[in-house]
Amino acid sequence: MAIRGTNIKIEGLTHRYRSRSGVTFNRVDLESPQGEALAIIGRSGCGKSTLLHIVAGLLKASEGSIKLDGNPIDGPSPKWVMMFQAPHLFPWMTVKQNVGVGLTFGNWSRATIDSRVDEAIRLVELQDFAQSNVQDLSGGQQQRVALARSLVMEPELLLLDEPFSALDAFTRSSLQHDVRAIAKRLGFNIILVTHDIDEAVIMADRAVIMAGSPGNIVHELDVDLPDPRDRGDPQVQKLRAELMDSFQEAANYNKPKAAALAG
Amino acid sequence: MTGEANYTGGVISRFTGHPALTRFAWGVAGVGILATLWFLAGVWLESNSSTASFAAFGLIPTLEAIPELLAAGKLQAASAASGYRLGLGLLIAIVIGVPIGIVMGRVKWFQEYSNSAFQFLRMISPLSWMPLAVLVFATWNGSIIFLIAIASVWPVMFATAAGLAKIDPNWFKVARNLGATPLQMLSNVIMPAIAFDVFSGIRLALGVAWIVLVPAEYLGVTSGLGYAIEDARETLTYNHLTALVLTIGVIGYVLDSILVVLINRYSWQRGGA
Numbered sequence: 001m002a003i004r005g006t007n008i009k010i011e012g013l014t015h016r017y018r019s020r021s022g023v024t025f026n027r028v029d030l031e032s033p034q035g036e037a038l039a040i041i042g043r044s045g046c047g048k049s050t051l052l053h054i055v056a057g058l059l060k061a062s063e064g065s066i067k068l069d070g071n072p073i074d075g076p077s078p079k080w081v082m083m084f085q086a087p088h089l090f091p092w093m094t095v096k097q098n099v100g101v102g103l104t105f106g107n108w109s110r111a112t113i114d115s116r117v118d119e120a121i122r123l124v125e126l127q128d129f130a131q132s133n134v135q136d137l138s139g140g141q142q143q144r145v146a147l148a149r150s151l152v153m154e155p156e157l158l159l160l161d162e163p164f165s166a167l168d169a170f171t172r173s174s175l176q177h178d179v180r181a182i183a184k185r186l187g188f189n190i191i192l193v194t195h196d197i198d199e200a201v202i203m204a205d206r207a208v209i210m211a212g213s214p215g216n217i218v219h220e221l222d223v224d225l226p227d228p229r230d231r232g233d234p235q236v237q238k239l240r241a242e243l244m245d246s247f248q249e250a251a252n253y254n255k256p257k258a259a260a261l262a263g
Numbered sequence: 264m265t266g267e268a269n270y271t272g273g274v275i276s277r278f279t280g281h282p283a284l285t286r287f288a289w290g291v292a293g294v295g296i297l298a299t300l301w302f303l304a305g306v307w308l309e310s311n312s313s314t315a316s317f318a319a320f321g322l323i324p325t326l327e328a329i330p331e332l333l334a335a336g337k338l339q340a341a342s343a344a345s346g347y348r349l350g351l352g353l354l355i356a357i358v359i360g361v362p363i364g365i366v367m368g369r370v371k372w373f374q375e376y377s378n379s380a381f382q383f384l385r386m387i388s389p390l391s392w393m394p395l396a397v398l399v400f401a402t403w404n405g406s407i408i409f410l411i412a413i414a415s416v417w418p419v420m421f422a423t424a425a426g427l428a429k430i431d432p433n434w435f436k437v438a439r440n441l442g443a444t445p446l447q448m449l450s451n452v453i454m455p456a457i458a459f460d461v462f463s464g465i466r467l468a469l470g471v472a473w474i475v476l477v478p479a480e481y482l483g484v485t486s487g488l489g490y491a492i493e494d495a496r497e498t499l500t501y502n503h504l505t506a507l508v509l510t511i512g513v514i515g516y517v518l519d520s521i522l523v524v525l526i527n528r529y530s531w532q533r534g535g536a
């Protein structure tokens with residue numbers, strides 16, 4: 001499986017859910033170079049999921065544009081695939097069928113589907129469960145199936161919306177490492193939305209903090225650490241503390257400061 | 264496994280280890296008891312001078328009538344005629360009931376507007392449509408198929424709507440995210456998700472349709488199991504009558520079993536759900 005990443009350029013993105021309600025976020029600009037894993041951190045309700053749904057093409061922004069390698073996103077596509085907070089698998093299907101469902105939508109040949117599905121299942125190490133019904137899997141295994149279901153599409157961009165928050169600490173930690181390793185090996189981009197600072201430090205090349213009302217990017221930090229990243233590593237802890245400081249600062253963030261930052 | 268463990272396990276598992284076999288054994292036993300009672304009733308009818316003329320209702324004359332009816336081709340013809348009406352009526356009910364059920368489950372305002380009207384129509388006994396059906400349809404056949412359809416459409420419709428209510432909206436989001444077209448959404452998400460409920464509805468519909476069919480065939484038509492029963496009564500061939508009744512039971516049982524198999528095949532919900 002060879003996947004190429006993409007240059008992401010978000011410009012002036014503004015969203016309001018109803019024409020008369022307040023803006024969720026206002027004029028967000030964000031760029032991410034090919035192959036980068038970008039984390040967006042922010043408090044609950046600041047609009048992270050909304051932003052990600054728009055990038056996935058599942059929601060239309062009120063204003064602004066998102067371009068991948070210069071091409072605008074105007075709907076869902078196998079090139080940008082979202083992985084949700086919960087696996088949302090189809091319970092009447094086996095693991096294999098769930099993983100391959102996106103390829104059947106794309107009318108790929110049986111042989112292509114089979115070989116790509118097998119490969120994706122191997123990537124998430126679920127070979128022994130390929131024929132199991134997904135209802136017989138643990139929460140962590142189910143989320144692996146959801147990951148394989150996204151990876152099988154060979155996306156240029158994988159969108160992750162708090163993908164592991166429902167899992168126990170051990171499973172979460174191992175999946176965080178796995179997803180990063182797979183992304184780095186295959187070369188696709190990640191945009192990860194989270195309110196877990198550890199997750200951002202373990203998984204991302206760069207983290208941005210989203211805050212305010214309406215929300216915007218208020219701070220960014222390079223996570224320039226060698227792989228694999230270990231929570232106990234002093235370098236990781238230092239960056240974590242730094243990110244935590246910025247996050248706390250962002251929590252007290254208010255409008256005058258936004259003006260200062262913009263100006 | 265040791266010989267001892269094998270021994271104790273073997274004795275018990277002969278019945279508890281194979282639930283399907285156990286169920287089959289119980290079924291055979293039940294039918295056996297029923298047949299014995301029938302047989303004894305026949306003997307009693309025959310031994311009593313006042314009822315001896317009804318002895319043909321007994322088990323043995325009935326079983327003797329079956330090859331006779333088969334040889335004359337009557338059983339096949341009657342079953343085919345009834346089967347055709349039942350099949351077409353059910354098909355119409357499915358073709359109308361499933362799409363309306365899907366709309367009821369998906370479109371909230373439609374559900375709110377239509378629910379009481381449909382519940383009201385549902386409570387009208389199917390046979391009470393008979394005079395109206397006869398006026399509207401040129402042929403008796405047409406009226407009977409209409410009656411079957413109107414009796415079957417409600418269970419199919421309401422079961423489909425209930426199935427849709429259980430669909431997790433996130434499945435639509437996932438499917439859209441992976442590039443499903445609206446048609447694929449229907450065939451790959453909605454249909455498999457509700458197949459269990461649809462077949463459960465069809466099973467209920469089949470029960471009602473089968474009940475409506477026979478009395479409907481007492482009138483007008485000159486074919487079908489209902490007609491054949493009426494004919495046997497008039498010609499006083501009572502063992503033919505009971506053979507036909509038996510056939511109705513057997514066909515109904517077989518059709519119902521097929522639907523049970525389909526329901527199990529498409530049931531994906533686990534545990535207490």
Ligand SMILES: Nc1ncnc2c1ncn2[C@@H]1O[C@H](COP(=O)(O)OP(=O)(O)OP(=O)(O)O)[C@@H](O)[C@H]1O
Pocket residue numbers: 017018024042043044045046047048049050051195
């Ligand atoms: N479908 C919707 N209709 C109207 N308002 C919505 C809708 N979805 C979200 N919102 C509002 O938009 C704002 C941002 O929501 P969003 O889900 O994007 O936040 P989030 O940052 O992902 O939060 P969390 O961390 O809790 O997931 C919230 O104030 C929320 O109430």
Ligand SMILES: [Mg+2]
Pocket residue numbers: 048049050161
């Ligand atoms: Mg969210």
